[in-house]
Amino acid sequence: MHSFQELVLSFNKGFDTNHFPVSPASLYEPSEYFLNIGGKRIRPVLCLLGNELFNDIHEDAYHLAHAVELFHNFSLVHDDIMDDASLRRGKATVHTKYDSNTAILVGDVMLVRAYEHLQKIKSSHLSKILELFNTTAKEVCEGQQLDMDYSKMDKVTMDEYIHMITLKTSVLLAASLEMGAIIGGASTSNCKHLYEFGKNIGIAFQVQDDYLDAFGDAALFGKEPGGDIKQNKKTFLLIHALEVANPTQKLALENLLNVDAEDKVEKVLAIFKECEIDTWAENNKAKYLKKAFEHLEAIAVTSERKKPLIELANYLMNRNQ
Amino acid sequence: MHSFQELVLSFNKGFDTNHFPVSPASLYEPSEYFLNIGGKRIRPVLCLLGNELFNDIHEDAYHLAHAVELFHNFSLVHDDIMDDASLRRGKATVHTKYDSNTAILVGDVMLVRAYEHLQKIKSSHLSKILELFNTTAKEVCEGQQLDMDYSKMDKVTMDEYIHMITLKTSVLLAASLEMGAIIGGASTSNCKHLYEFGKNIGIAFQVQDDYLDAFGDAALFGKEPGGDIKQNKKTFLLIHALEVANPTQKLALENLLNVDAEDKVEKVLAIFKECEIDTWAENNKAKYLKKAFEHLEAIAVTSERKKPLIELANYLMNRNQ
Numbered sequence: 001m002h003s004f005q006e007l008v009l010s011f012n013k014g015f016d017t018n019h020f021p022v023s024p025a026s027l028y029e030p031s032e033y034f035l036n037i038g039g040k041r042i043r044p045v046l047c048l049l050g051n052e053l054f055n056d057i058h059e060d061a062y063h064l065a066h067a068v069e070l071f072h073n074f075s076l077v078h079d080d081i082m083d084d085a086s087l088r089r090g091k092a093t094v095h096t097k098y099d100s101n102t103a104i105l106v107g108d109v110m111l112v113r114a115y116e117h118l119q120k121i122k123s124s125h126l127s128k129i130l131e132l133f134n135t136t137a138k139e140v141c142e143g144q145q146l147d148m149d150y151s152k153m154d155k156v157t158m159d160e161y162i163h164m165i166t167l168k169t170s171v172l173l174a175a176s177l178e179m180g181a182i183i184g185g186a187s188t189s190n191c192k193h194l195y196e197f198g199k200n201i202g203i204a205f206q207v208q209d210d211y212l213d214a215f216g217d218a219a220l221f222g223k224e225p226g227g228d229i230k231q232n233k234k235t236f237l238l239i240h241a242l243e244v245a246n247p248t249q250k251l252a253l254e255n256l257l258n259v260d261a262e263d264k265v266e267k268v269l270a271i272f273k274e275c276e277i278d279t280w281a282e283n284n285k286a287k288y289l290k291k292a293f294e295h296l297e298a299i300a301v302t303s304e305r306k307k308p309l310i311e312l313a314n315y316l317m318n319r320n321q
Numbered sequence: 322m323h324s325f326q327e328l329v330l331s332f333n334k335g336f337d338t339n340h341f342p343v344s345p346a347s348l349y350e351p352s353e354y355f356l357n358i359g360g361k362r363i364r365p366v367l368c369l370l371g372n373e374l375f376n377d378i379h380e381d382a383y384h385l386a387h388a389v390e391l392f393h394n395f396s397l398v399h400d401d402i403m404d405d406a407s408l409r410r411g412k413a414t415v416h417t418k419y420d421s422n423t424a425i426l427v428g429d430v431m432l433v434r435a436y437e438h439l440q441k442i443k444s445s446h447l448s449k450i451l452e453l454f455n456t457t458a459k460e461v462c463e464g465q466q467l468d469m470d471y472s473k474m475d476k477v478t479m480d481e482y483i484h485m486i487t488l489k490t491s492v493l494l495a496a497s498l499e500m501g502a503i504i505g506g507a508s509t510s511n512c513k514h515l516y517e518f519g520k521n522i523g524i525a526f527q528v529q530d531d532y533l534d535a536f537g538d539a540a541l542f543g544k545e546p547g548g549d550i551k552q553n554k555k556t557f558l559l560i561h562a563l564e565v566a567n568p569t570q571k572l573a574l575e576n577l578l579n580v581d582a583e584d585k586v587e588k589v590l591a592i593f594k595e596c597e598i599d600t601w602a603e604n605n606k607a608k609y610l611k612k613a614f615e616h617l618e619a620i621a622v623t624s625e626r627k628k629p630l631i632e633l634a635n636y637l638m639n640r641n642q
Contacts, residue, residue, distance in 0.1 A: 024463055024466055024467055024470070026466055026467075026469075026470050027462065027463055027466040078425050078426075078429065081422070081425065082422040082425060082426075100421075101402070101403040101469055102466070102469075104399050104402060104403060104425060104428075105399075105403075105462045105465060105466050107425075107429075108399065108428075108432070108462050109459055109462045109463075111429070111432060111433075112432075112455055112458040112459050112462070113459075115436055115451075115455060116455045119448065119451050119452070119455070127440065130436075130440050131440070134433055134436060134437045134440070137433040138430055138433050138434075141348065141426045141429050141430045141433070142345055142348055142430075144426060145345055145347055145348040145423070145426050146345055146347075148347075148422055148423075149345070149347050
């Protein structure tokens with residue numbers, strides 16, 4: 001049994017290498033650049049943890065982990081173009097450092113490279129893994145499309161937001177665990193519980209992310225809070241606030257969304273507090289965590305084996321940065 | 322044995338359907354739109370022809386053909402963004418009709434869908450097919466990157482241009498044939514000759530395409546010739562002209578490249594004719610066709626079985642549109 005940190009090191013040992021040939025450098029240099037700017041490598045390690053929950057780690061889990069990390073980077077490179085994000089992990093995004101056309105192709109070759117790693121899996125479970133991988137890949141694209149659609153809509157319901165967030169971020173966490181479990185020889189029932197564990201952890205993580213962006217401690221959070229508020233981003237907090245605010249608060253909130261006032265963040269936060277959005281967010285996060293742990297509990301292996309997953313969940317949930 | 326036209330009909334019978342679920346419509350409606358604006362379906366039919374050169378067509382060849390056509394459409398959708406092309410097959414491109422962000426995701430889901438079809442192949446040759454498919458997919462991306470790079474360079478050599486064109490267009494034609502042949506149970510040697518046949522036909526086709534854009538009959542060609550010349554596109558013709566022109570012609574040509582004169586096309590064509598570029602292009606096309614047919618000849622099956630491939634090559638090479 002290995003800890004999350006041990007598995008990160010173990011994964012990086014294989015992953016910190018060149019993933020592409022040298023030529024054409026105009027395509028592959030930007031690809032290597034992005035793969036080398038770091039990242040927490042959570043998803044590939046989830047593949048390894050999913051495997052080790054049931055069995056010793058098989059070589060195939062490393063092939064899977066490589067594929068999942070390449071897929072994740074493919075989606076980041078393309079998302080950054082769409083969101084016009086200039087920074088990722090504190091470094092220039094591919095389309096900013098190079099150009100959008102190169103970034104499109106960089107994402108494309110990373111996706112193909114992901115499939116090359118999947119192809120190395122020798123396990124008889126390959127077809128099951130590919131089915132889940134492909135479904136998840138399409139869901140991640142759907143989530144990104146919905147995120148863009150919602151940013152243009154006046155009103156987004158909580159159900160719509162949860163659906164979008166689930167597709168955009170949770171399903172890949174969930175599928176990473178389940179694909180690892182498939183390699184570990186897990187039963188269908190255990191696989192499904194592990195998937196639901198990952199999915200709910202993912203949603204809880206997003207609630208926390210939205211919470212920290214509004215109420216986080218600047219020193220611990222690493223950046224000034226209020227970014228989402230400034231951008232009128234539809235978050236768990238804003239969507240819930242618009243649902244529970246009284247008519248006066250709702251009007252004030254809607255007026256604030258239409259301006260770029262200097263005290264916008266401060267005023268929106270004041271309304272959030274009046275509506276007890278901070279407490280609600282804490283409770284909402286706890287609700288998803290509870291669901292996640294119920295599914296983990298239902299997995300038929302000894303408690304000892306579940307420890308690294310609990311450790312990971314705690315690591316993700318107590319993060320202040 | 323089937324003719325090219327029969328196989329187009331047979332392929333379209335299965336392909337003319339919805340490829341994606343209904344929701345989210347903002348992603349999948351644009352995807353279906355693009356898959357429904359037509360196309361000659363040459364690549365998927367090459368898969369079927371490659372199979373039938375050696376054996377009765379296996380169901381797997383249809384899965385492969387679907388994958389190849391989806392891959393081709395993925396690359397077109399992304400290329401159209403990069404080239405800022407407003408029309409494809411006479412219809413609005415995805416990024417023009419919708420927007421670039423949607424077009425990025427439309428390409429992405431088409432590529433994933435291509436892999437879903439590959440996964441349906443039951444043949445024991447699947448891993449060989451996937452290896453060739455993945456290599457080809459990366460080469461096509463490399464070709465597009467080189468095409469963009471070359472458009473910004475002052476000078477491109479003939480070897481560089483042939484390398485770029487081979488990656489951008491020929492390898493997919495070649496691989497479609499070879500992957501079909503693998504399903505048909507062809508030997509490695511036969512596979513390689515068929516690949517080279519496809520590759521050389523692809524280059525010959527590009528020579529012809531460049532020729533027709535300069536010297537084609539407007540009525541037969543379906544559009545006013547000279548588009549490449551107006552855009553200073555580095556083509557077989559321009560690259561060769563710059564190689565063989567005398568100093569006076571070369572200077573005149575270089576001056577013409579720097580202006581947008583009304584009589585630019587006419588003047589460039591006059592220099593092309595002085596340099597006998599039209600004759601050279603015909604000979605160059607014939608050279609690649611000869612190579613292609615030598616490889617076809619070397620394939621160890623009866624002449625009778627090769628007829629549909631010869632028919633296809635003639636169809637591609639006598640096209641005036």
